[in-house]
Amino acid sequence: MRILLIATLFKPFFEGGAEISAHYFATWLVENGHEVSVLATAPTPADETWGTVEDGYRIYRVSIPRAYTPLEASRAPVWKKPIWHAQxxxxxxxxxxxxxxxxxxxxxxxxxxxxxxxxxxxxxALGKRNLPVVYTLHDLGLACVKMAMFIDGKECAGQCTTCALSSKVKTGYLRSIERLAFISPSTANFDKLRQFQPIDDYPCHRVLNANRYPLPEQPRVESDVPRLLYVGRLHVSKGVEVVLEALDSLSERYRFTMDILGAGPDEARWRETYGDRPWLRFHGHVTLEQVAEVMNQSDLLLVPSIWHENSPGVVIQALGLGLPVMGSNKGGIPELVSDGVNGLLVAPGDVAAWRDAIAGVLDAPERLTPLRAEAAAATFEFDRDYLGRKALAVLESVAR
Structure with a gap:
């Protein structure tokens, strides 16, 4: 089958999990005999390509007229943003x-x-050519111009006027496509979006991203000191400060370490506040290979998000390595983490709840042993070929 993937950012111009997932799915399709092309944006005119073969697929990197490029969005002046979204x-x-x-x-x-x-x-353009379309929903972009429904440190209670008008226009564009289906890696994402878009008028399929995460090369070494881990963007929406505040109050009573892998706009502030703590290490941005190595030497991954996460790849990567997860009971996280089975669920944004949950583990680290065993026993759920075949079946059903 001849398949075109559309992803604004694409290898090597990655920025988040959606771009990584698109790349992994493209390579999986190529490996399974399909003719794949990718449409992405070019950061500069010098980066433009037209059908160049990379990793077995053809890549079309094009310059789209904008007030700034997608890679410049976080640094763009506020006054340019309405112009950009109108474009x-x-x-x-x-x-x-x-x-x-x-x-x-x-x-x-x-x-x-x-x-x-x-x-x-x-x-x-897709509708005019009567092309079948499968829309993989990695975020809330069809409902929110910020793609997250999170602003000023908290979730949006509903749509603002700008997002409501934008959604209405997007609905009209979706209606121009006769053969359309949606994929989301979480039911929670569907539940959120159906409040603002008529997605139930179309086939909807929950399929996890068919990602290939690297395996650690070094053997695991056990430790008498519990090793806690956070991996992800350092942004207020991720709830990192909730965990840091909870751990700071526990550090006088317990021995533990906390590694933070990732970068982001709030990194400097948290380094300034907590950077001198002997139990804490900031690593900055690291590769997926490095993440795998640190995960293999950790005892518990913390995912304290306070916003509506879709299906965090870091949770899947951890569980795929048999690493238990303590995560917020919010969004798509409970679809991956079963409380008391392969991890623990905690109220999002509640410092006291996180302090008590972590203390429970530090008081009895042996609680993690059955969680690790259960996570390791269920790694088949994240098998790339299994998930790739499920996603491909959706594409084939729409293309018939």
Whole structure:
């Protein structure tokens, strides 16, 4: 089958889990005999490519006219953002650029991963060509211009006027596609989006991302001191400060270590506040290979998110290595972490609850042994071939 994947950012211009998942799925499709092309944005005109073969697929990196590039979004001046989002919804050049790629590739089916930054009105180009489309929902982009429904340190209670108007326009674009289905790695993401988009009018499938996480090369070494771990973006939405505050109050009574892998806008502030703690180590940005090594030498992964996570890849990577997870009882995390089975669930944003939950583990570290065994026994649930076949079946059903 000839398949076109659309992902605003793509290897080597990664920024988050969605781009990584799109890359892994593209390579899986190639490995299984499909003709794959990828449409992504080029950070600069010098990065543009037109059908260049990389890792077995053809990559079309195009420059989309914008007030700034997707990679510059976090640093862009506030006054430019309304212009950027208006371009993303309405600029006819979006549709024209995507149309050129569609006419060059002539796909049997299109799999959208990230459209924001390429332009939502590009959906009209798909509809005009009567192409079957599978939209993989990695975020809340169809409901929120920030893609997360999280602002000023808290979740949005509902849509603001800007997001409501944007959603209405996006709904019209979706309606232009006759053959459309959605994939989400979590039911929670569907539940959130159906409040703002008519996704139930189309087939919806829960399928975890068919990712390939590296395995550790070094053997695991046990430790008498419990080793706690956080992996991810250092942003207020991730709830890291909840854990740091809880651990700070426990450090006088217990021995433990805490490793933080990742970078982000709140890193400097947390380093300044907690960086001198002897039990804490900030590592900054690291590779997936390094994550695997640290996970293998850890005893418990902490995922304290206070926003509506979809399906955190870090949880899947950890459980795939048999590492138990203590996570927020929110969003898609409870779909991966079963309380008392392969991990523990805690109320999001509640410092006292996290302090008590961690103390329970530090008081009796042997509690982690059955959790580790259960996580290790269920790694088949994250098998890449199994998940790749499930996603491919959705593409094939829409393309018939």
């Amino acid at each position: 993303d919804l309405l600029d006819p050049r979006n549709e024209a650029v995507v149309g050129r790629v569609l006419d060059a590739v002539k796909p049997d089916v299109v799999n959208i991963h990230i459209l924001q930054g390429i332009g939502y009105n590009a959906l009209k």
